[in-house]
Amino acid sequence: MRAEALKKITGPVDFQIIDTHIPFYKCHPLWRSLAFRYKTGKVLQLTNRYILNNISGYYDVIWVDKAVFITKKTTRILRLNCEKLIHYTPDPAFRINSSRHFYQSLPLYDYVITTKSFEKKDYINHIAEDKLIYIPQGYNRELHYPRHSFEAKKEQVLFIGLHENSREKVIDNLLSHDIPVALAGMNWERYVAKRKDKLLTYLGKGVFGEKYASTVSASRFGLGLVSKRFPELHTTRTFEIPACGTALITERNEETIKYFDEEDVIFYSNAKEMVERIKFFMDRPDDLKRTTNNGYLNVIDGGLDYKEQLNFICKKAKITSG
Secondary structure, X not given: OHHHHHHHHHOOOOOOOOOOHHHHHOOOHHHHHHHHHHOOOHHHHHHHHHHHHHOOOOEXXXXXXXXXXXXXXXXXXXXXXXXXEEEEEOOOOOOOOOOHHHHHHHHHOOEEEEOOHHHHHHHHOOOOXXXXXXXXOOEOOOOOOOOOOHHHOEEEEEEEOOOXXXXXXXXXXXXXXXXXXXXXXXXXXXHHHHHOOOOEEEOOOOOOHHHHHHHHHOEEEEEOOOOOOOOOOOOOHHHHHHHOOOXXXXXXXXXXXXXXXXXXXXXXXXXXXXXXXXXXXXXXXXXHXXXXXXXXXXXXXXXXXXXXXXXXXXXHOOOOOO
């Protein structure tokens, strides 16, 4: 999605993509596990070789996404083969996804983009502050949009995301108060089998792309739960859910209140308030419809889709269009 947005911004220029999934999936799962755990082994060797074999000439810009497996040696060669070297990741880079290769390579980048406000200080330990660009998470306007009318939506709370113990407790709390829940994502199978609740609908592990947007749009409520493994305050769901025309349920914190007013989303500060607010809106569909529309308009007008965000990055990094 970022690549497509960058193509539109930069205009009619030569645009090359080096897909590092290609060497990754050629490796045995054991090598992949070793790479994720220790950032070493065959995956790293093949990834770095693949990148260097596909470099062809001198570039105005080389944009690197999630350089967890890219060594300093490779990064230095990239640096020598372009006018500007930029790194982007929407994920935490210091709490999880830690990589000594990335930390050693950081000073070689002209600009580094993060969506994690809680990691700004970590980046500044490695690079000058003026090299760091912070943006919030975003959404894809061409993918995340309403598919269902308000009246056609299912009266249920939807959550799509990885299993975490903290998230399991939220789902338990909703079901215990007779609130229907639809659930999708990795590692929920054991919970679903254990819970066996008639109010719980399990949609499977993989709900991505068009299916993800359509599934979000089909529910009246969408949970924007953040991870508790690190101090995350908002996530892509924070903007994707209202962009799909569904009421966002999100915790009230210093970041979410920057982007939404009380009339835009269903805020909560604790488990009890979450249940009370959901039941309030279940009993008042007209109020829910109004809040849903407010949230949608807020996100659509908020400059949070990827193209607008990348436009902002390109201006900050002085990347001119073709």
